[in-house]
Amino acid sequence: MDDDRDACQIFHIDEEKVLKLKAGLIGEYKALTLSEIFKALGDPTRVKILYTLMENELCVCDIASLLGMTVSAISHQLRLLRNLKIVKYRKEGKMVYYSLDDEHIKKLLEMGVTHVEE
């Protein structure tokens, strides 16, 4: 009688629970920002790119060669990853060397692998 599961019709969960739930809601902006990061990792090409960068920094055409894709396609993806601060770059003459921006990205990838591998 005390914990009869919330029927849905009029949404009559007890006040306290409603408040707790609403307080725990993620904000619109935060949800968007967070989803943008995950979305960036949510493409096979970008996953492959990031994997090549996990131990080394590499230039655009090295990545393109390794993945068997056009330099243009890789560059487009790198721009996206750059804008989201997922990779950083370093210019040296004609070449541009890309690397992961921070350790979080590496950890996110590793945790993703852990999840899919179990």
Place this chain on the structure above:
Amino acid sequence: MDDDRDACQIFHIDEEKVLKLKAGLIGEYKALTLSEIFKALGDPTRVKILYTLMENELCVCDIASLLGMTVSAISHQLRLLRNLKIVKYRKEGKMVYYSLDDEHIKKLLEMGVTHVEE
């Protein structure tokens, strides 16, 4: 002279490095599987749904009410999350209670927040 950065033109990185890089490449299937998980987290609505499930299990129309969206929209998203084993569900009479499938998902979300908040 020893570590002259790989010029790109003919991709003449030294053999050892090429081999190491190629060995570290992620496979096609693994990249796809991994990207599917991240893609699932890469939508604001799904992020919000998962956030409501971080501490409680909830039924579809509770989530819909909390987020101010239609039951149908939520149900479609939950199916996707279900198929990817990101959420699990429990049936009780007419109601279906959803919850996060495992701790990894929670950790991924938390780690994502950490990344965007710094």
Place this chain on the structure above:
DNA sequence: CATACATTTGAACAAGTGTTCAACTATTTA
């Protein structure tokens, strides 16, 4: 300066995605 090369960029296209609407299933209750 002219040439070569690494990378970036914009436009365009096919393919994929999220929401809505209406119809449907399944379960409870009268």
Place this chain on the structure above:
DNA sequence: TAAATAGTTGAACACTTGTTCAAATGTATG
């Protein structure tokens, strides 16, 4: 059995996305 309720589903739509191609930067080198 009939009505009510919780949830699922499929089709349709506008919108977004990833790649390609061609053209444009920027930088070194002859």
